[in-house]
Amino acid sequence: MGRQREFDRDAALESALREFWRHGYEATSIAALTTAMGIRPPSLYAAFGDKRRLFDEVVERYQRTHGAFASRALREETTGRAAIARFLRQAAAEYTDPSHPPGCMVISAAVNCGPGSAEVEESLRRRREAGKAAIAERVAGDVAAGRLPADTDVGTLATFYAGVLQGMSTQARDGAGREELERVADLAMLAWPAGDGDRDGPGPERRGATRPPGPTGSGGPGRR
Numbered sequence: 001m002g003r004q005r006e007f008d009r010d011a012a013l014e015s016a017l018r019e020f021w022r023h024g025y026e027a028t029s030i031a032a033l034t035t036a037m038g039i040r041p042p043s044l045y046a047a048f049g050d051k052r053r054l055f056d057e058v059v060e061r062y063q064r065t066h067g068a069f070a071s072r073a074l075r076e077e078t079t080g081r082a083a084i085a086r087f088l089r090q091a092a093a094e095y096t097d098p099s100h101p102p103g104c105m106v107i108s109a110a111v112n113c114g115p116g117s118a119e120v121e122e123s124l125r126r127r128r129e130a131g132k133a134a135i136a137e138r139v140a141g142d143v144a145a146g147r148l149p150a151d152t153d154v155g156t157l158a159t160f161y162a163g164v165l166q167g168m169s170t171q172a173r174d175g176a177g178r179e180e181l182e183r184v185a186d187l188a189m190l191a192w193p194a195g196d197g198d199r200d201g202p203g204p205e206r207r208g209a210t211r212p213p214g215p216t217g218s219g220g221p222g223r224r
Contacts, residue, residue, distance in 0.1 A: 009047060012037040016048075017058045017066075021105040025055055025120050026113050055109075055120065059127070062105050069094055070131065070165075079147060080138030084161050085189050091165055092181035095172035103169035106131075132162040148195045157193070164188045 015036040019028050030051060034041055048054040063071075069090040077083035095103050106128060110121040136158035142148045168181050 007037070007039050007043065007047075012039060012047075013057065013061055016054055017061055017105070018101060020055060020058055020109055021062070021103075022101040024109050024111060024113075026110075026117050052120065056123070059106065059109075059124070063127070066094065066100065067104065067106060071134065074134050074138055077138075079145075080135075080140075080142040081147070081189075081192055083138050084135065084192075085185070088161070088164065088168070088185035088188060089182055091168050092178050092185050095169055096176070096178040096181060102175075103173040104165070107166050107169040108173060128162070128166075131165075132158050135161050142195075146195075148193055152193050152195075157191075160191065161188065 015038070016033050019033055019036045023032070028051075030041060030044065033051070033054070034044055037044065039047075044054065048057060070087040073087035073090060074083045077086055091104075106124055110117065110124045113121045136154050139148070139152065139154045139157050143150065143152050143154060164184070168176075168184055171181060171184070
């Protein structure tokens with residue numbers, strides 16, 4: 001048996017990432033993966049195990065690279081509001097970057113999966129829930145610091161911004177451009193509850209804008 005040629009594992013993994021990102025887990029075949037990666041099936045199985053384990057490694061790579069902007073913003077900014085405003089605007093840029101497929105792979109890669117891919121779907125759901133929990137942690141931090149009212153509904157506000165992020169990913173896949181999604185990000189920040197967090201002055205999304213009333217006239221989705 002002939003020896004399989006060596007290949008650049010990192011480059012092959014990035015090629016697999018883009019295939020899964022573009023087509024989703026279930027629709028991406030081994031044949032498509034090996035063609036994109038420039039390797040033969042035996043090399044894929046030897047290096048990565050199988051399609052599922054390759055996908056798990058791809059998702060880890062995605063979150064360290066293309067998707068790292070959100071966790072970085074949540075970690076680095078001094079206030080929850082600044083962190084969320086930053087990652088929404090960065091999502092507008094990242095999700096529409098023409099150098100790679102549009103949207104977020106963690107949001108879109110397991111859409112419409114059948115029963116055979118239930119574990120993949122659940123794995124990505126857990127990652128999205130972890131992201132929402134990280135948003136909630138920063139919102140709660142602003143409440144504890146007195147930047148947000150004590151009656152702020154932390155869970156609902158986190159769900160709202162996670163939902164905005166997921167919607168931006170879908171819109172990017174449907175062809176929305178960066179400027180359009182930046183306007184969505186700015187509009188979403190108008191829902192941030194009024195409080196002492198505004199003492200540093202309005203951010204770019206508030207200059208010249210009028211706060212829309214919440215569902216009960218209370219100012220946004222984060223007030224109980």
